[in-house]
Amino acid sequence: MTFSTNGKALQRVLLIRHGQTDWNMDGRWQGNEPVALNAEGHEQARRLAAHLSSRPIAAIYSSDLPRAFETATAIGNTRDMQPRLDARWQEINLGIFQGHTRQEMETRFPLEWQAFHDQYWDYVVPRGESRRNFQDRLYAAWQQVIADDYGPEVAVVTHGGAIRMLLLKLFPDEPRLTNLHIENTSVTIVERMEQSWALTTLTDAAHLARHADDERGESGTM
Secondary structure, rough: OOOOOOOOOEEEEEEEOOOOOHHHHHHHOOOOOOOOHHHHHHHHHHHHHHHHHOOEEEEEEEEOOOOHHHHHHHHHHHHOOOOOOOOOOOOOOOHHHHHHHHHHHOOOOHHHHHHHHEEEOOOOOOOOOHHHHHHHHHHHHHHHHHHHHHOEEEEEEEOOHHHHHHHHHOEEEOOHHHHOOOOOEEEEEEEEEOOEEEEEEEEEEEEHHHHHHHHHHHHHHO
């Protein structure tokens, strides 16, 4: 099935985190490493795609990292639509921290770890990037999505840190962004309100909750 834009201007952007990976389960910081979905992540992506199948999504943008692209492809397969890859939607490049757990980073790189927190916006992780540069490239990618003006809505499949950093740029005074946890395959919706944008849905993962309920119901009948 092919969905048409019907000449409608962009009204909503769905910001979607990729599905689960083995590194998520191990607590390893992935950064821009090319980590793929695990079996549960593929199932999450399938359920997400079914959840979104009736929405009027006119285009799908995606980070080019495997875990995001595989999630975006699952959405696209329900509507004969290819994701538009853009490396600017990648997760932050964490350099020497990538592949390590928090405890490992604190132990192996104590000075760098401390600077990463003390100089929140401008510290450049060795062989990585700063949060400010990260946010700047995300905002440039956002501006491209807005300029393309597909409508009435588009999906952007990216990463947890990327979603949070973009939201902090768009809504710097939004209290809900403090200590925000962005669940795998959760959907955050930003909606156009005349000349501005509003954060109307934050990290909705109801499709995963329904999956858990279904499993509990099935186990109760056995």
